[in-house]
Each structure stands twice: as structure tokens, then as C-alpha cells.
Amino acid sequence: MDKKILILKGDGIGPEIMDQAIRILKNIGDTFGHSFHLTDGLIGGAAIDNANTPLPEATIQLAKDSDAVLLGAVGGPKWDHNPSDLRPERGLLGIRKSLDLYANLRPVKGFKTLTNASPLKPEIIEGSDLLIVRELTGGLYFGRPSERRENGEVVVDTLHYTKSEMIRIIKKAFESAQLRKKKLTSVDKANVLESSKLWREIVEAESKNYPDVTVEHVLVDACAMKLITSPKSFDTIVTENMFGDILSDEASVLTGSLGMLPSASLAESGVGLYEPAHGSAPDIAGQNIANPIAMILSTAMMLRHSFGLDTEAAAIEAAVETTVNQGFHTKDLHVENGTLVSTSEMTDHILKNLQTNE
Ligand SMILES: NC(=O)c1ccc[n+]([C@@H]2O[C@H](COP(=O)([O-])OP(=O)(O)OC[C@H]3O[C@@H](n4cnc5c(N)ncnc54)[C@H](O)[C@@H]3O)[C@@H](O)[C@H]2O)c1
Ligand SMILES: CC(C)[C@H](C(=O)O)[C@@H](O)C(=O)O
Ligand SMILES: [Mg+2]
Numbered sequence: 001m002d003k004k005i006l007i008l009k010g011d012g013i014g015p016e017i018m019d020q021a022i023r024i025l026k027n028i029g030d031t032f033g034h035s036f037h038l039t040d041g042l043i044g045g046a047a048i049d050n051a052n053t054p055l056p057e058a059t060i061q062l063a064k065d066s067d068a069v070l071l072g073a074v075g076g077p078k079w080d081h082n083p084s085d086l087r088p089e090r091g092l093l094g095i096r097k098s099l100d101l102y103a104n105l106r107p108v109k110g111f112k113t114l115t116n117a118s119p120l121k122p123e124i125i126e127g128s129d130l131l132i133v134r135e136l137t138g139g140l141y142f143g144r145p146s147e148r149r150e151n152g153e154v155v156v157d158t159l160h161y162t163k164s165e166m167i168r169i170i171k172k173a174f175e176s177a178q179l180r181k182k183k184l185t186s187v188d189k190a191n192v193l194e195s196s197k198l199w200r201e202i203v204e205a206e207s208k209n210y211p212d213v214t215v216e217h218v219l220v221d222a223c224a225m226k227l228i229t230s231p232k233s234f235d236t237i238v239t240e241n242m243f244g245d246i247l248s249d250e251a252s253v254l255t256g257s258l259g260m261l262p263s264a265s266l267a268e269s270g271v272g273l274y275e276p277a278h279g280s281a282p283d284i285a286g287q288n289i290a291n292p293i294a295m296i297l298s299t300a301m302m303l304r305h306s307f308g309l310d311t312e313a314a315a316i317e318a319a320v321e322t323t324v325n326q327g328f329h330t331k332d333l334h335v336e337n338g339t340l341v342s343t344s345e346m347t348d349h350i351l352k353n354l355q356t357n358e
Contacts, residue, residue: 012280014072044074054091134244259291
């Protein structure tokens with residue numbers, strides 16, 4: 001198979017973890033006889049420094065000309081006080097919107113050996129396995145107006161959704177639930193927000209088209225609590241943009257670290273983008289200590305969702321699991337009697353296990 005992949009390393013730990021994902025990708029290409037053609041592009045702070053914009057037009061064009069996009073992370077203190085159109089995060093929101101990446105899939109599956117790495121009780125989290133389907137191109141992130149008024153005394157952000165934006169993500173979530181344990185939890189704030197009332201009506205209406213899926217509605221505040229008190233009660237969660245952002249970082253605690261959570265951002269048709277759920281982790285950047293697993297598992301998601309390479313994706317996932325079970329862990333994971341390794345050493349072990357599992 002011949003595929004063109006756009007590599008957007010971004011900022012902070014982005015380049016470090018992406019270099020590890022590329023090592024894995026090269027190994028998969030050699031082993032299974034695929035040619036992955038990698039092109040580098042600029043986004044985020046790196047793009048601001050080089051091209052004075054967080055999302056150069058060239059990056060969007062390169063993405064559209066590719067079969068998939070891999071993204072590290074953007075942002076950092078260097079740009080924190082920039083005006084809002086020159087913030088690295090604008091580049092990320094911009095590419096999501098430009099490619100119409102409305103569906104963000106964030107699987108949260110803990111490894112058995114890491115149950116003690118979480119601050120939560122092992123008996124509560126063991127066996128938890130859920131998928132957060134997050135709407136990614138609407139809501140508060142993109143609503144207009146979003147501005148300061150009256151000399152900064154008043155601020156306005158707008159939560160804006162069209163019905164069709166809600167329908168497509170809710171359908172996507174039902175379809176995802178059908179491929180899993182057929183339980184869908186729709187998360188909203190329908191006791192307060194008009195947008196959530198419409199969201200709930202659509203979920204109810206769509207549920208008639210998916211009679212095999214059990215549906216429940218949970219308010220977002222209660223969901224935040226239940227995620228860490230009874231995570232096994234969830235299968236597929238669907239929610240709007242900002243709720244999904246917050247709940248997915250919270251859910252990462254089930255896996256032991258934010259550095260374990262991959263994601264896929266998908267369009268109705270066209271190129272998909274794959275990135276860890278975490279950020280650029282400026283506090284640990286440049287030290288070769290970041291956990292590369294979220295980035296590596298995002299690469300596996302790319303192979304599966306964009307290229308249909310299920311065997312190759314499963315090989316990566318199995319090698320990661322073996323490595324974790326062997327006790328190798330980066331600094332973010334607290335594993336008793338395990339072996340602390342660096343970012344690149346973690347990848348060395350995953351590569352070794354890829355070879356052994358062949
Ligand atoms: N997709 C993205 O590019 C993305 C996502 C979230 C945040 N951000 C940006 O990243 C910057 C930093 O944000 P933040 O600190 O709130 O969130 P963050 O996710 O970067 O970091 C939160 C904490 O988790 C740790 N962490 C995150 N990923 C890790 C990994 N792979 N291995 C080990 N530890 C890891 C960090 O060290 C930090 O202590 C901000 O500019 C923010 O806007 C970008
Ligand atoms: C960096 C930020 C804009 C982004 C988001 O809120 O979507 C991040 O937190 C994420 O989860 O991908
Ligand atoms: Mg986030």
C-alpha cells in the first residue's frame with residue numbers, strides 16, 4: 001500500500017513523541033510491505049515563529065493532498081500572551097474546521113498492569129473500556145460573537161450548533177456503539193441549556209433508527225462524577241465539543257496517565273487527523289521523558305480508520321500492551337517494581353515486541 005501522510009510535529013513534546021511514532025510507522029511499513037511517504041508541515045507555535053500564522057495555507061493544502069494527518073501537539077508559554085489569532089491553539093482549531101473533522105473518537109482503555117498506576121481504586125477501574133465521541137467543530141469553540149465588550153467589562157462566547165451538526169455526530173456515536181457493547185450515554189446539560197434540549201430530542205429521535213442500542217441521558221456534572229466512581233457502567237459516550245474536551249482528560253485518569261490517550265478526528269469524507277488527547281506538556285518538553293504511547297496508539301488508529309490496515313494496527317496495540325505488561329513505563333506512570341524508561345527507550349521496547357510478535 002502507498003500512502004501520503006502529513007506530519008505536523010507542533011510544539012513542546014510534539015516533535016519528541018512524533019519521532020517515536022515515525023519509528024513505529026517505518027517498522028510497520030518494512031514488515032508489512034507498505035510505503036508511507038511522510039511530508040512535514042507547520043502548525044501552532046512552530047508555524048507562528050516561521051510564518052507568522054498558526055496555520056499556514058500551505059499546511060491546509062498539504063493536508064488535503066494527503067491520505068491522513070498525524071499531529072503531535074501545539075502550544076506553550078512562549079505564545080501564551082499572543083493576541084488570540086496568533087495563539088498556537090488557533091492552528092489546531094483551524095485545521096479541524098478546514099478539514100471538517102467533526103467526529104473526535106477518544107477510546108479510553110486501561111491496561112491491566114496499569115490499574116495501580118491510577119490514583120483510583122483498582123477494583124473500580126479494572127476492566128473499564130469506553131469510547132468518548134466528542135463533537136469537534138461546533139459549540140462554544142467556534143460560536144460567534146466571541147469577544148470583549150465595554151472596555152473589557154463584559155465578555156461574550158456563543159454556544160452555537162445547527163441541527164445537522166448535532167445529527168451527524170449523534171449518528172456517528174450510534175454507529176460506534178453498534179460496533180461495541182451497544183450502549184450509548186448521551187451527555188448534556190438539558191436542565192439548563194437550550195442547545196442540550198435540542199441535542200436530547202435528536203438523540204431520542206435517532207434512537208428509533210438504532211433499536212439494538214440502549215440509550216441513557218446523563219447530565220454532564222453527574223457524568224464527571226460517575227466516570228471515576230463507576231467507569232464500567234459506560235460503553236460509548238457522545239457529547240458536545242467542550243464537555244467532551246473536559247471529560248476526556250478526566251477519563252484518562254482511568255488509564256494511569258493523560259499520556260496514554262489517543263484520538264482520531266474524522267470527517268464525513270476526506271482526510272482524517274490523528275493526535276494524542278494531551279497537549280504539548282511544556283513542563284517536561286525537551287527531556288526525553290514524555291510518554292509516547294498516546295502518539296503511537298494514535299498512529300495505530302490512523303492505520304485502522306484511514307487505511308483499513310486492521311492487522312497492522314492490532315500489531316502496534318499488542319506490542320504496546322506487551323511492553324506495558326513487561327513493566328516498562330515513563331515517568332508519568334507510577335508502576336511499582338517496574339522499569340523507568342525514557343521516551344526513546346519506551347519505543348525501543350515497543351519495536352522489540354513488534355518484532356517478537358510477528
Ligand atoms: N491537541 C493539542 O495540541 C493540545 C491539547 C491540550 C492542550 N494543548 C496545549 O498544550 C499546552 C499545555 O497545556 P496543559 O499543560 O494544560 O496540558 P498538557 O496535556 O500539555 O499537560 C497536562 C499535564 O499532563 C502531562 N502530560 C501530558 N502529556 C504527557 C505525555 N505524553 N507524557 C507525560 N506527561 C504528559 C504534562 O506534563 C502536564 O503535567 C497549552 O498551550 C494547551 O493549549 C494542546
Ligand atoms: C488545545 C485545545 C484547543 C484542545 C481542545 O480543547 O480541543 C485540546 O485540549 C484537545 O483536547 O484537543
Ligand atoms: Mg483537551
